[in-house]
Amino acid sequence: MxxxxxxxxxxxxxxxxxxxxxxxxxxxxxxxxxxxxxxxxxxxxxxxxxxAWFNSGSQHAAATAPAAAEPLWWRIDHDQFDRQEIGRVDVAPTGPHSPVPPGIPRLPGPGEYYASPALAALLRSTPADELADRYPGHLAGTIGQAALPSPDTLVIIVGYRADQLSHQQGARQITLINGTSPDDCGCEIGxxxxxxxxxxxxxxxxxxxxxxxxxxxxxxxxxxxxxxxxxxxxxxxxxxxxxxxxxxxxxxxxxxxxxxxxxxxxxxxxxxxxxxxxxxxxxxxxxxxxxxxxxxxxxxxxxxxxxxxxxxxxxxxxxxxxxxxxxxTPRPPRAYRLIPLVAGIAELAYLVGRRPETNNGQTFAYLTGFLLIMAGLVAAGPWLTMVGSRFLARRARRSAPLIAARRLADNPHAGFRAVSGLVLALFVSSVAVGVITTIDDYRGPVAVGTQFRGTLTQDFFDDEHRRPGTATVVADPVPAGLRGLPGVRGVTVFRVNPASTARSPIPDGLVSCVDLARIPQYGQCPPGAEVAEIFPDVRQRGPDGPDGPHPPYVWPAATVGADQLTRLPVLTIMVQTNGSTATVERARSVLELAYPDQSMPVLDGDFGNTFTNMLAGWQQLANVVIIASLVIAGLSLAVVMAGGLSERKRPFSLLRLTGVQLSVLRRIVVLETAVPLLVAAVLATGAGFLAAHLFLRAQMDYTLRPPGVVFYVISAAGLLASLGIIASTLPMLRRITGPETARNG
Structure with a gap:
């Protein structure tokens, strides 16, 4: 056989x-x-x-490291160029047997550095004052694949003498290169x-x-x-x-x-x-x-x-x-077909506040719920089609809707079969878009007002303890050449307020009213004041801030005089630029060279850039799934429509012999497919958003946020494409419903 x-x-x-x-x-x-x-x-x-090797200085790596006579001085930092993240590792050996990171044959000496192929190409194609001047020395070679997560990864390993690097903030000694994956060691990078x-x-x-x-x-x-x-x-x-x-x-x-x-x-x-x-x-x-x-x-x-x-x-x-x-005529489907759908939703609802502790337990629990819902949509589809056909029959006033409703009621399984793939595609789409949109709303970057775009910020407080950095008590902390740099529109220096009330983990600041008058978008001083108090929410102020339009904020006057201001530690330097990449990166280079021990200067909007990139990656994956599932569903619809018309050519030809017009037959075919499609699509989309909401509540304690217009455009395009596929099969009716079909049947 x-x-x-x-x-x-x-x-x-x-x-x-x-x-x-x-x-x-x-x-x-x-x-x-x-x-x-x-x-x-x-x-x-x-x-x-x-x-893994980026986390060599983490507490996990230090705890498991064996004793070594020749440790390596290690300092890891990050940099940026045109919104691209650059990983920087400064190293200094204490002897010839100090550990060597992967991807390079030896440690770079003082005045040398190794760069990833993507960063080496960027260094060659970019003016030196915008990027290369930040890194002392010359390129000694490229970093191999063993140390690079991606071909586009931007990484540089800079060599120093031990007496140079040991005095820099954040430098530490390590005795081995960490090889434990970030998902196992709980490390920060990865x-x-x-x-x-x-x-x-x-x-x-x-x-x-x-x-x-x-x-x-x-x-x-x-x-x-x-x-x-x-x-x-x-x-x-x-x-x-x-x-x-x-x-x-x-x-x-x-x-x-x-x-x-x-x-x-x-x-x-x-x-x-x-x-x-x-x-x-x-x-x-x-x-x-x-x-x-x-x-x-x-x-x-x-x-x-x-x-x-x-x-x-x-x-x-x-x-x-x-x-x-x-x-x-087969037996009509019963309402018990809704049981798997209800069971899947009930399981996800049960997990809210009761999610399993282990990763495998969560995977099994959530996956079971989603699979139950998808199976439930397929099982409930015929019953929904029958309900829709009865509603159509009650509302019908012409022959085409009545015939279509009767045919759907006789065999709702066949009617739903044509659109079942598209229904699942809509469910997957609504889940993916609902989850991504909500995470982006909760954890995505905060919108920046137009007055803060192109503003480069150099902070002088320690990121870990939120305290002012060291060696920042200077009269004029603005590096030479920054004020006269083409494209720089202004430089504002904020100092630490000694009377800070600790209302925020970031210290309160003070600013000269003379400087503040040059940048009115940051607010203004009260009449007669020399120095104003600036709170950490300065980026929320201004006529075009994230809180919406409002008049310039009047900051309270400080008790510190202008002559005392220069004797206080620097809190932040803000550089207003024209927003061009060349100006921003030149100003960033000047600040990094002037303050190598401080955190990287950032643009407003750079905060959360890494997570934003990761979120964009998952959005890309969701788009791939949505498009692929819609394509597969469209192909299924085309195949089912073509096969269904071929199987029904004899009854349709008999209807034509009795006087039914071809246009009526076409309306019957459209209604037989459109009714279950629209009814099940509404249920699938609603079930998708509900499943996404329950997942978000259980896993992240988030509330579902409504998707943007893109989702509705994609869904509408999918439905219109489905109707187009249905319409493309209608010309077959004339060819397959001739008198010869009824005669030869």
């Missing part, structure tokens, strides 16, 4: 070849997407491991991978469900003709088991071909896939690899799933030898 099934699949005529190609293409697309997601997960963990498995699992499920529906839809192509062929074989003595084997072999053969093609496409396109920043940064192609169990799971699981879908799709043939001709 297996040999006969292969022969029917390959040499069964044009219909068999078309079905084989369609199923193989569907499987190949799905395998390509699933393998790409699995490889991206492996690439992400490889990226995260490459951050990503704690807790929850990544959950995200990728939901992503894989979001792609797998529409894929299985697509495969099942392709398997049902020419189902009526195949059922008649199998029923005839049943009449001449074929057993139900043999019939099932034939149907299974046909689908499995196409699935095996598609699986092999999908793997071939993945390895063929791997270099291009590596350039897509699925998680925020592109990958090295060699890191997009699949493990043995992953290859086996996909290679075996996809054909098995296709075979099961084929058996379910052709289950009617197993009723009896005359099962095909004995077709009656």
């Amino acid at each position: 297996i040999r006969l099934g292969l022969r029917l699949a390959i040499a069964g005529g044009r219909d068999a070849i078309a079905r084989l190609v369609t199923i193989a293409a569907a499987v190949a697309l799905g395998v390509l997407l699933v393998t790409s997601i699995l490889a991206a997960l492996n690439g992400f963990f490889a990226q995260n491991t490459r951050y 990503v704690d991978a807790a929850g990544i498995d959950l995200v990728v699992s939901v992503v894989a499920a979001g792609l797998l469900f529409p894929l299985l529906i697509f495969v099942a839809a392709a398997t049902r192509l020419s189902a009526a003709r195949r059922e008649e062929r199998f029923a005839a074989m049943h009449l001449v003595g074929a057993t139900p088991r043999q019939i099932s084997v034939l149907a299974t072999v046909e689908a499995a053969a196409a699935a095996v071909i598609g699986t092999a093609l999908g793997f071939a496409l993945f390895y063929l396109l791997r270099d291009r896939i590596a350039t897509i920043p699925l998680t925020g940064d592109p990958f090295f192609p060699s890191e997009l690899r699949l493990g043995g169990w992953e290859i086996a799971a996909v290679a075996l699981g996809v054909p098995v799933a296709a075979a099961l879908a084929a058996r379910v799709a052709l289950r009617r043939v197993r009723i009896s030898p005359l099962g095909v001709s004995r077709r009656a």
Whole structure:
């Protein structure tokens, strides 16, 4: 029977070849997407491991380090250029056997540095006063892949003498280079991978469900003709088991071909896939690899799933030898089909305040809830279609809606089958967009008013203890040349207020009213004052701040006189520029060279830049899932529509013979698909937002924020594209409903 099934699949005529190609293409697309997601997960963990050596100075690394006679002086910092993060590591050996970071053959000596290939290219293409002048010495070589999370990573390792580096703030001695991944050591640099498995699992499920529906839809192509062929074989003595084997072999053969093609496409396109920043940064192609169990799971699981879908799709043939001709109206679906959907929502609701403590427990709990909801949407779809058809029948005033409503009520399973893939795609889209939008609203960067754009801030307080830094009691802390730098519009110096009331972890400040008058957007002094008190929320003030338009703020007068102000420690230097990259980076270079022991000068809006990049990476992944699931759902809809019209050509041709106009038939076809599509789409979108809200409440204690206009545009575009697919099949009606169809039926 297996040999006969292969022969029917390959040499069964044009219909068999078309079905084989369609199923193989569907499987190949799905395998390509699933393998790409699995490889991206492996690439992400490889990226995260490459951050380990940056944490060599962390408490974890120090606690596990063995004693060494020749430690390494180590200072890690970060820099920026044109909104790009630059990792900086200053090193100074105490002897020839001091530890060496990965990716370089030796430690750089004083006046030398190693740079990543991306940073080396940036140094060559950028004027020295904008970037290269910040790093003393010359380029000794490039850092190898072993130390770089991504091809685009900007990293520099600068060499010093031990007596130079040991006196710099933040320098410490280390005895080994840390090799523990950030998700295991709890280190600051890198990503704690807790929850990544959950995200990728939901992503894989979001792609797998529409894929299985697509495969099942392709398997049902020419189902009526195949059922008649199998029923005839049943009449001449074929057993139900043999019939099932034939149907299974046909689908499995196409699935095996598609699986092999999908793997071939993945390895063929791997270099291009590596350039897509699925998680925020592109990958090295060699890191997009699949493990043995992953290859086996996909290679075996996809054909098995296709075979099961084929058996379910052709289950009617197993009723009896005359099962095909004995077709009656199936029993209407019952409301109990809502149970899986309600159970999935109830599970997510239960986890609010009761989430498991372990990462694996959270992954299992949330994934079970999401899978239950997706399965529940598919199970509840026919019942919702029946409810929608009854509503349509009550509202109908013409023949087309009445006929469409009656046909949907007779077989709501078939009506919903056409749109089930799109319903799941809308659910996945609403979950992804809801979660990303909410996280961005809670943790994304604060909007900066126009008066603060292009303002470079050099802080002089310690980031860890929020206390003023050292050696900042100077009369004029503005570096030479900064005031006259082209593009610099003003420089304002804020000093520490000795009478600070500690209302904020950042000390209160003082500013000269003469300086403040030159920058009215920061507020103004009261009449007659020489010095004003400035509170840490200075960035919230001004006529165009995040709080909305309001008049310039009048700061309270300080008790400190202008002559006393210069004897106080410097709190912050703010440099107003024209906002151009050249001006900002030149000013940044001047400040970094003048104050090498202080924190990096930043632009307003740079705060949270790393998290913003990571969030953008997950948004990129969500967009990939949304687009891929919508494409798969659209293909499923096209296949089901084409197959459904082919199966119904005889009843439609009989309607035309009785005088029904072709335009009426077209409206019937549209209504039969649009009603379940719209009804289930509303439920799927609502269920998606509810699931996202429950997940956010349980995992992060966030409340769902409404998505932006982009989501509604994408959803509307998906629905319009679906209606376009439906409309594209309507010309078939004229060709397949002629008198010859009724005569030959």
